[in-house]
Amino acid sequence: MLASNNKNNEFHFARRPPPGQREDKMKRLLHALGLAAATALVASPLLARTPDNALVMAKNIDDIISLDPAQVFEFTGGEVIANIYDRITMYEPEDLTTLVGGVAESWAFSEDGKTITLTLRPGLSFHSGNPVTAEDVAWSLQRVVKLDQAPSFILTQFGWTPDNVDELVKANDDGTVQVTITEDFSPNLVLNALSAGVGSVVDKKTAMSHEKDGDLGHDWLKTNSAGSGAYQLRSWKANESVVLEANPSYRHGEPKMKRVVMRHVPEPAPQRLLLEKGDVDMARDLTADQIAGIQGKEGIVVEAYPAGLLQYVATNDRHEILGNPKVAEALRYLIDYDGMADTFLKGTWKVHQAFWPSGMWASLDDKPYKLDVAKAKTLLAEAGYPDGFEVTLDAFNTSPYQEMAQSVQDTMGRAGIKVTILPAEKKAVYTKHRARQHELILSGWSPDYADPHSNADAFASNPDNSDEAKLTGVLAWRNGWEMPDITAETAKARTELDLETRKNMYLDLQRKVQARGPFNIMFQQVNQVAKRDNVDGFVAGPLFDQTYYRNVTK
Amino acid sequence: MTLGSQAETQAAGAGRSLLPLAVLTRCAQLAAQLVLTFLGLTAVTFVIGRVIPIDPVIAIVGDRASQSVYEKVRMELGLDRPLYEQYLTYLGKILEGDFGTSVLTSQPVLQDIFRFFPATLELATIATIIGVLLGVPMGVAAAVYQGRWIDHAIRLIGLVGYSVPVFWLGLIGLLVLYAQLDLVAGPGRLDIFLEDIVEPVTGLILIDAAIAREWEVWENAFDHVLLPSGILGYYSLAYIARMTRSFMLEQLRQEYIVTARVKGMSEARIIWVHAFGNILVPLITVIALSYAFLLEGSVLTETVFAWPGLGLYITNSLFNADMNAVLGGTLVVATCFIALNLFSDMLYKVFDPRTR
Numbered sequence: 080m081l082a083s084n085n086k087n088n089e090f091h092f093a094r095r096p097p098p099g100q101r102e103d104k105m106k107r108l109l110h111a112l113g114l115a116a117a118t119a120l121v122a123s124p125l126l127a128r129t130p131d132n133a134l135v136m137a138k139n140i141d142d143i144i145s146l147d148p149a150q151v152f153e154f155t156g157g158e159v160i161a162n163i164y165d166r167i168t169m170y171e172p173e174d175l176t177t178l179v180g181g182v183a184e185s186w187a188f189s190e191d192g193k194t195i196t197l198t199l200r201p202g203l204s205f206h207s208g209n210p211v212t213a214e215d216v217a218w219s220l221q222r223v224v225k226l227d228q229a230p231s232f233i234l235t236q237f238g239w240t241p242d243n244v245d246e247l248v249k250a251n252d253d254g255t256v257q258v259t260i261t262e263d264f265s266p267n268l269v270l271n272a273l274s275a276g277v278g279s280v281v282d283k284k285t286a287m288s289h290e291k292d293g294d295l296g297h298d299w300l301k302t303n304s305a306g307s308g309a310y311q312l313r314s315w316k317a318n319e320s321v322v323l324e325a326n327p328s329y330r331h332g333e334p335k336m337k338r339v340v341m342r343h344v345p346e347p348a349p350q351r352l353l354l355e356k357g358d359v360d361m362a363r364d365l366t367a368d369q370i371a372g373i374q375g376k377e378g379i380v381v382e383a384y385p386a387g388l389l390q391y392v393a394t395n396d397r398h399e400i401l402g403n404p405k406v407a408e409a410l411r412y413l414i415d416y417d418g419m420a421d422t423f424l425k426g427t428w429k430v431h432q433a434f435w436p437s438g439m440w441a442s443l444d445d446k447p448y449k450l451d452v453a454k455a456k457t458l459l460a461e462a463g464y465p466d467g468f469e470v471t472l473d474a475f476n477t478s479p480y481q482e483m484a485q486s487v488q489d490t491m492g493r494a495g496i497k498v499t500i501l502p503a504e505k506k507a508v509y510t511k512h513r514a515r516q517h518e519l520i521l522s523g524w525s526p527d528y529a530d531p532h533s534n535a536d537a538f539a540s541n542p543d544n545s546d547e548a549k550l551t552g553v554l555a556w557r558n559g560w561e562m563p564d565i566t567a568e569t570a571k572a573r574t575e576l577d578l579e580t581r582k583n584m585y586l587d588l589q590r591k592v593q594a595r596g597p598f599n600i601m602f603q604q605v606n607q608v609a610k611r612d613n614v615d616g617f618v619a620g621p622l623f624d625q626t627y628y629r630n631v632t633k
Numbered sequence: 634m635t636l637g638s639q640a641e642t643q644a645a646g647a648g649r650s651l652l653p654l655a656v657l658t659r660c661a662q663l664a665a666q667l668v669l670t671f672l673g674l675t676a677v678t679f680v681i682g683r684v685i686p687i688d689p690v691i692a693i694v695g696d697r698a699s700q701s702v703y704e705k706v707r708m709e710l711g712l713d714r715p716l717y718e719q720y721l722t723y724l725g726k727i728l729e730g731d732f733g734t735s736v737l738t739s740q741p742v743l744q745d746i747f748r749f750f751p752a753t754l755e756l757a758t759i760a761t762i763i764g765v766l767l768g769v770p771m772g773v774a775a776a777v778y779q780g781r782w783i784d785h786a787i788r789l790i791g792l793v794g795y796s797v798p799v800f801w802l803g804l805i806g807l808l809v810l811y812a813q814l815d816l817v818a819g820p821g822r823l824d825i826f827l828e829d830i831v832e833p834v835t836g837l838i839l840i841d842a843a844i845a846r847e848w849e850v851w852e853n854a855f856d857h858v859l860l861p862s863g864i865l866g867y868y869s870l871a872y873i874a875r876m877t878r879s880f881m882l883e884q885l886r887q888e889y890i891v892t893a894r895v896k897g898m899s900e901a902r903i904i905w906v907h908a909f910g911n912i913l914v915p916l917i918t919v920i921a922l923s924y925a926f927l928l929e930g931s932v933l934t935e936t937v938f939a940w941p942g943l944g945l946y947i948t949n950s951l952f953n954a955d956m957n958a959v960l961g962g963t964l965v966v967a968t969c970f971i972a973l974n975l976f977s978d979m980l981y982k983v984f985d986p987r988t989r
Contacts, residue, residue, distance in 0.1 A: 091909055141949055144693065145739055194897045226706060229698040256694035274854045301739040318749070318941040320828070325731065340825055344939040348804050352812045358819050503686065504952050509696045510688040527697075537697070551702040 092487050124510055126289070128357040133338040134614070137320060137350040138259045138363040140343045146315055148219075148279035152527075154410035155341070156183065157276055157624030159321055162339070162601040164279030164306035165330075167216060168270050172618035172627035176440075178270055178529070182211055183305070185255075187264050192576065195269065198258040205282035206304070206311040206326055209229040213250035219281045220248045220258070222295045230277050232552065233527055234602060236536075237269065241519040256491035263574040265581060271530035276624050281305050309334050309629035317412065319343055325627070334629040337615075354379065355607055360633065361610040361617070368426035370607050381614045383426065384619035385482040387436040388604040389524040390480075390489055394473070394597045395517055397559035399549060401470070405462035411448045411599050412455040413491045419603065423482050434538040438621055441582040442587040443530045448584040448599075452493045459494055467495025474521040475510055476502035483601070484521050489519065513551040515559055523604075532573045537586050538568040565591055656702070667971065671964065675727070678963045679720050679760035682956035689905035689954035693736050706905025707852055723960070732964075733957035737950060745946065752822060753942035757927035759862035764869025764918055769823070772877020776885060777904055787874060793869025798863065805935035806860050818856035827853050861938040865931055869923050876919045880912035915985040921977040928969045 105347050129135045142153040169181035180186070184200040203211035204444065223231050238261030239247055247259045260269060272278065282305035288295030289303070296305070304312035309331070310323035321341040325334045344350045344357065350362040351369050355376065365373065374381050394401040396408065401407065416430045433443035459465060470491075481502060483632050488498040498519065503511075504618040528532040541555035542548075550556035555566075568588055574588035575581040592598065606619055616630035639768055682689075689709045700708075711719050724735060732742035775787040810816045818824065822838055831838065831845045839858070840852035884890065893903045932944040943962055950958035 130826055133825075141737075144737055153699075227702055229694040229702055231702065232699050298739075302685050314829075316748075316941070317735075317740070317745070318945055320825075342821060342825060342939070343941070344820055345936050345945075346939075347935060349807060349939060352807055356812055356815075356819060358824070506688065506953065507686045508693045509691050510686065513691070513696075515759045524697075552697045601837065 090128055111436055112259045117335045118563075129360050130338075131339060131633055132336060133633070134336040134361070134628060135340045135342060135359045136361040136363055137344040137353050137359040138341050138343045140321060140341055141345060143321070145224075145230075146304065146312060147297055148276050148281065148306075149226045149295075149297065149618045150301070151276050151611045151624075152229040153179055154623045155321075157622075158307075158626040159312070159315075159323070159341075160276055160279060160304075161308075161624040161626060162310045162323060162628050163304045163312055164276075164281065165203075166275070166278040166306045167220075167273040167280060167470055168278065169274050170620060170625055172616075172620075172621075172630050173388050175618070175625060181274070181278075182216060183273075185233060186270065186447040189487060191435070191453040192264075192266050193260050195258045195266070196251070196590045197258060199254050199256070200330070201254065201332060203307055204328060205285065207282055209282050209284050211280060211307050213256045214251050215283045216252075216280050217248050217250045218258045218283045219279065219540055220277075220415045222281070222297075226295060226297055226416070228432060229601065230275070230527065233272050233277050236262065237264060237272075237492065252425050258450045265530075265532075266316070266571060267578065267581070268532050268573055271528050271533075275528035280307060282307070297351045303632060309627075310339060315340075319606065324557075325597060329629070332505065333630060335632045336628060339628045339631075341434075351609070354611070357611065359607055363608060365422065365607065365609050367427045367607075370426060370427070370609060371611050380611060381609050382617070383608055384608065385436070385438050385607040385621055386525070386604040386606045386619070387427070387439070387557070387621040387623065388523050389431065389434070389436060390483065390521070390523045390602040390604070391598045391600040393512075393517075393520050393522065393554070393558045393599070395515065395519075395559055396561070396597045397515070400468050400516055401518060401597075402559075403462045405458050406464065407495065407627045408454040408460065409458035410496075411498065412451040412458070413487075413494055414448070414599055414601060415490045416446070416601055419483060419486050422480060424602070425604060426606055427479070427607055428602035430601070432600050434592050434598070434600060435531045435585065435589055436603050436621055439526075439529065439531070441585040443593075444594070447593065450490055452490070453496045459496075465495075467497065469499070470496045471499045471501050472503045472519040472521060473503060473508050473517045475505045475508055477505075480521060487519075487521070508619050512557050515546070515557055523603075525577075526621075529622060535569045535585065538596065539592050540566045542566055549610045554598070555596070562595065565595075570589075577582040634895050641862060646881060650813050660775070663975075670971065671966065672724075674963060674967050675724065675960060676720065676827065678960050679723065679956070682951075682954060682959060683716060685951070685954060687954040689736070689956065692953035703815025713899045727964075732881040732961040735950065735958040735961075737958065742957050744945070745958065745959055746965055749941055749943045749946040749962075753935075753944060754927060754942060755837045755858060755864060756862050756931075756940065756942060757924060759858060760865035760869050760877065760927055761920065761924045763863060764873050767866075768870035768876050769874030769916070772874040773881055773904065773909060775874065775878040776881030781968055784878075787878070791794060791871040791875045794867050795875075798933075799868065799931065800937050802864050802867070803934055807866055810860055817860045819852060820937070822854060822857055822940065823850065824857075827846060843868060861934050861940055862929075865927055865934055869927065872923055873916075873919060877912070877916060880915055883906055884908040887928045910984075914981050917977045917980050917984070921973040925966075925973045928973075929966050 100525065108434050116212065138155065140155045143156045144153060145151060146156055148164055151157055151160050166181045168181045171179055180200065180202060182199060183197040185198045187196045197216065199211065200218065201215055205211060218235060219277055221244045224239045225241045249257055251257050285305040286300055289299035290296050291298055302315055304584055309326055309329045311326055313322040313324045315321045319494045321342060323339040325337045327333045330539050347365050347369055351365055351373060353359040354362040360561065370381055373379055376490050392414065394407055420428060420430050421474050430446055431437055432446050434446060435442045459467065472484055472487065484500045488500055491498050508520065508522060512520050512522060524537060537554040539555065541550065541553055541560055543550065543562040544556060544559060567586065572581060572584040572588060575584060608617065610617065615632050618630065619626040652940065690712065690777060691711060694702050694706050705712055712724065734740065735742050735745050738745050745887055771787045775784045778784050807819065811819045831841045831847050831850050834844055836843050838854040839851060842854055890903060893907055929944060932948045935942040935945040943965065947959055949963035950962065953982050
């Protein structure tokens, strides 16, 4: 919580000079009274009303539940910590396609590929002024495993457990860390996993000074920060704002924006008004309609960033009718992919039909399916359902998911399949999906780290299809899809050392899941950000935690 | 001393000795009512939290957590234990003043409530003041001029207030008064560059800014609160004006009004002293109820105006099955209702001698 003496703080915004920038209210009132019709109201001129040294964004931030990098697994939280914590390896905003060193300057693999020696970048320091040491790096990884929060599987898949992680991840000396994995994994995959949020390097001294009951500083780090990134957390007020403050000693130089403010504006319409008025620099959650309405307006530009989030309609493979391969194939021809993308989705989602998003290494851009009712009818007849059947479709109760569900309902109806939409709150849909109680379900998935195994592990692997296995984090299990051959191929692809061979293996896996899987992958999200035209340097990558503010200028 | 006066003295003596007993009995009744109300509320809210089809563990661990993480958090939340045991544990903690931690904000629920409730209180109080100051005279005027254009106009204003969705009115208000005319400030409680200047004392920005003599902050906060409270005030006004009109019409038809007119009493005195005096008791109930409803927090208004109030907090919490937060928020709302009920009971005694 900030105190009143903050007004003297060098980081505090200069107060807005009201007389110069805001028009006299009385004059406006008189002006308004002089006009009879609403159409005669003249829009106020677009004024830059945010401070020059601050980036102010309107965004719905109610998904943040914690800012501890060992726990963060939500979109907004991921974005915030990406700017607070430097990671062991990173994708930098200057080149989002190349994995480079973050806190680690270089790395070397042992011959068997199971031991990695990370050499740290010299001279780095945390926001507290403490130097970044090998002990901090090792401890950061250890605490992710020991705290065992939602994203911990990204590291525990390497064979690390709370009992063995101290032995397998340790500081050799001040400048090097030795990391040993017990499972077979491609080195590329391991390095990519270290670039995820769980690879964030936390200031051990600062965090441990706030430790309570052996929680490794977890409780404190939920609402505070101890990193070495471009920004530090000044405050997170739930339902209000997140405020970040520039790190003057950041290794790439102090960011131009001394502050970054995310203001919680849950509704898109007020976001648009705030942007048009100049009270924010960016509106992050505008709908397709609003983007269309705002495009071309003076002083505002819209930028599109392909995101990694995929949207699919999945079938429950254990369902008597839906488990029939002919029926599953017919459903692929009963979705109007282009129709939706060209109408109500208008640039916010693009057609994509493979499990690894386009624009990333080893992605498959084939789009073999389009709406073809006649073909679907033939397939349904071959399956023994010439007159269709009745089925339910669980879907999020918000836009544009309800519109997607309605489109699917319409096109499937053309082949006699009577779809009943069951709209529900997002978490209720997830709960049902994890319990395998759905028939059709419309849901989404985005990668956790920049290696195709991240999604292959969810879409193309199901080592045990029994109810008792409870592989609830695995999409193939959730949809009851048993495919030992594909599961084995996924396991093999993750260990392949040759990059080209590995790439081909993932392309092949994507084709197989496309043809045989219970997933009708339809779209990949495109983040459309509306911003004032004086704002440059904002970068958003395909992963949810690859949004960077440090190059932003105004 | 006559027999009569002796009896009166005895009665008075008995009355004096009985009075503390009566007060004690009333207090005991009140305490019992309060305890039962709170118990009922917590029980019902608790059960609702368990029957909604949202898994609170998913809200914390997310969609893709492994089953082991899921089970760990489920046990941490105590959800593996029987429902009655969870409820009793919760009650025990409340009695110790521990409302638990909100999973959504990572903060103690009490701390959250101290932050979100003042935002709602500020909005609801100003809205009620607007509703009373405009609604009561409008209701009286509509009754006095029944069937004439003033009555029709006021009823039309009320009808619009009743029937137009609040989020639509909020958005139109923002579009015209903020975006087009710049007469009011936009969403939020303060402009971003004025935040954190004033130390929170009461949590009510207008009061805190006045205490700190930060008049620029005060003016900005007022600019921000004007539109949302005006819109809520409009709804409050519509309700209060309609009820005032109906109460007044009933009174103006009474024989004592005719008698007063026949006796040549001034019309103003008849309306404001006699008729209005008699509607005060039911009107207080109406105003108290309207205020209490606003104190629940208007989710839609708070959403449109990005107002970090209690309504938004409780709703978000409910959608994430964050039951500590929902229960804490519900108890605050219940306390408001009970306190306002008591307050209006006390006002009855002031305005209606028969209830003393």
